[in-house]
Amino acid sequence: MENKPKEVARRPETAEEKMRYGKSEAILRAAAKVFARSGYFNAKVSEVAKTAGVADGTVYLYFKNKDDLLTSIFNWAMEEFIASARKEMAEAADPREKLRRFAQLHFKLFERERDIAIVFQIELRHSTKFMEQFSTTYLAEYLEILRDIIEEGQLTGIFRKQLNSKVVAKFLFGVMDEMATNWVLSHKNHSLTAMVEPVLDIFFNGVMESNA
């Protein structure tokens, strides 16, 4: 069971694992490209194989079906993001600085990987089933990181104590999510990262103690 979606982003160790890991990542990148271009429903696994430069059968060695490819893109990208976020968070002291880095990391990733961004903002949301899966696994972890930072800010007296940290985390995610969807749908190619400061300006004013 080496190829379960949850393990895709695990660091490879042996030479054989490295090869396998490289190939499964290449297939996931190809799948993201194909899903972003053709839409999940129109996409064919054979198109993914062709884009990845492998035989159709090779895709099925790693992934059960098209559904599994979509879930695996989500798990892989979220694991990578959460690992980077946790590392960055450990390097910042101020809760505001942590939120700034978190938002920048999220938006920079999307700018660097537009196919992944399209899959995240559109293709992953096509059904209640996926949305539920999405919101009860890594998205819950994403919100938990935000919540921890907000509670830290409440403890140190920067953010208003009476606010419900769970609501505040969803609030910030909602704004960032809308900015990301807007950027994906816009053909003007404006910078998504440039939205971090205007968003945080309103957000920080919204949640800060008036004397902080």
Added chain:
Amino acid sequence: MENKPKEVARRPETAEEKMRYGKSEAILRAAAKVFARSGYFNAKVSEVAKTAGVADGTVYLYFKNKDDLLTSIFNWAMEEFIASARKEMAEAADPREKLRRFAQLHFKLFERERDIAIVFQIELRHSTKFMEQFSTTYLAEYLEILRDIIEEGQLTGIFRKQLNSKVVAKFLFGVMDEMATNWVLSHKNHSLTAMVEPVLDIFFNGVMESNA
């Protein structure tokens, strides 16, 4: 061309029109119910007809196909919402009160019409094509109403003048949209309308002049 989607929500006048109007609305409600229950992709037009209590052929008298049903649900619900919102806005003077009424109207509609809420938060977002259609028509009008209220508040000195009203409108929509999706996916049946005050508390603090 009496049955173009854009005209679905037009008030019927003659007796014949009233009957036709009632029937097309009944079909749209049935479609929303079927899409919410089975998901757009699995839903069958024959299931919509059965739920509406009409023959399959009758659905096709009013709507071209399943795609047209989905687009028509969106157009019909948005027209109703925007008409109500414009009316409510005219009755409030303070921009904060306008935003409060707007948010309450949006969330109350979803609580009253859960099938419509599921279609809006999930089924309508399944493809770039729909998302683009969604964001360039009525959603643009929705954001414009928010933007007008924000600019009014900037003019009267309540909201910070240096904020980009377009960004502020998207900001507020993003938060409300996330709360709505969360509510749709949650099986706990908490009140969505109860989220209006916590959301606006943070939002108003975020956008208000410190001396307002």
